[in-house]
Amino acid sequence: MRSARSLLLLLLGVAFALWSPLLSVSGLFEGGCSTFPSDSKRCGEPKHRFFYNVTSKSCEPFVYYGCPENRNRYHTIEECQRFCRQIEKPGFCPPSPQGILVPCLANCLHDGNCQETEKCCSYGCALHCMKPITDLCQLPPEKGPCHLKLKRWFYDPKIQKCKKFPFGGCAGNANNFNKNRECQLRCRKKGSP
Numbered sequence: 001m002r003s004a005r006s007l008l009l010l011l012l013g014v015a016f017a018l019w020s021p022l023l024s025v026s027g028l029f030e031g032g033c034s035t036f037p038s039d040s041k042r043c044g045e046p047k048h049r050f051f052y053n054v055t056s057k058s059c060e061p062f063v064y065y066g067c068p069e070n071r072n073r074y075h076t077i078e079e080c081q082r083f084c085r086q087i088e089k090p091g092f093c094p095p096s097p098q099g100i101l102v103p104c105l106a107n108c109l110h111d112g113n114c115q116e117t118e119k120c121c122s123y124g125c126a127l128h129c130m131k132p133i134t135d136l137c138q139l140p141p142e143k144g145p146c147h148l149k150l151k152r153w154f155y156d157p158k159i160q161k162c163k164k165f166p167f168g169g170c171a172g173n174a175n176n177f178n179k180n181r182e183c184q185l186r187c188r189k190k191g192s193p
Contacts, residue, residue, distance in 0.1 A: 033084035035072045043067040050074045052084035059084065086110040091132025092174050093121035095140050136174040137187035144171035153177040155187035162187065 033052040044066025050059045051072045059080035064073050074080035089111040106127040107113075108120035114129035121130045133139060141154040141163075148169035153162045155175055162183035167176060177183035 033072060035070075037062050037064065037070050037072055041065065041067045050077045050080040052080055057086075082112065083109075084112075086112060089114070089117060089119050089132065091117070091119055091134045092136050092139055093119055094130055094133050095142065095173070139173045139175040141165040141175060142172040144168040146170040153180050153183040155183055160189065 033054070036053075037049075037051045042065040046063045046065055049062060049064040051062050051074070052058075053060050059074070059077050061077075062073075064070065074083070104125040108127050108129050111118075111120050114120050117132065118129040119132045120127055137155040138157055139154075143166055146168035148167070150167040150169055152165055152167040154165050154177070155161075156163050162177070162180050175187075177186065
């Protein structure tokens with residue numbers, strides 16, 4: 001009984017550690033991009049604001065009546081787009097630093113929150129803006145957090161060949177091919193054997 005309670009506390013601690021940074025991210029931004037503004041309550045004078053419409057994936061004008069529970073509100077369309085529009089920038093997130101503990105903080109939610117060409121990259125419980133890798137063939141093999149042992153292929157730039165690796169079945173990165181031929185076609189440099 002005591003070990004079951006200890007296991008439950010451990011699991012709750014892990015869940016909290018994984019989700020708490022995501023919960024704290026909402027404090028970084030005034031809005032909550034996923035809710036629709038409520039027009040049923042009137043808590044003050046009408047003001048012109050913008051909200052992010054998840055259906056149309058765009059920022060739209062609305063009249064805000066001052067109710068504080070409506071967090072999907074922005075003063076300008078540019079502010080709304082900066083926080084909510086999910087822009088996918090080119091490139092791939094670099095591998096997580098080996099042996100370096102990254103604080104569980106989030107300074108972005110998606111690529112649109114990052115400067116210029118940087119991407120919003122996930123490292124465990126942390127989200128950080130990082131300079132991307134543009135060639136997926138330069139990424140190291142990444143088995144991912146799941147526990148399947150699927151036979152996949154990755155390109156090894158050191159030996160300039162594709163090699164097998166055990167893929168866990170989820171996450172990982174883009175240097176991950178079902179067949180050796182796919183890997184060779186995508187990554188083999190012109191003039192290589």
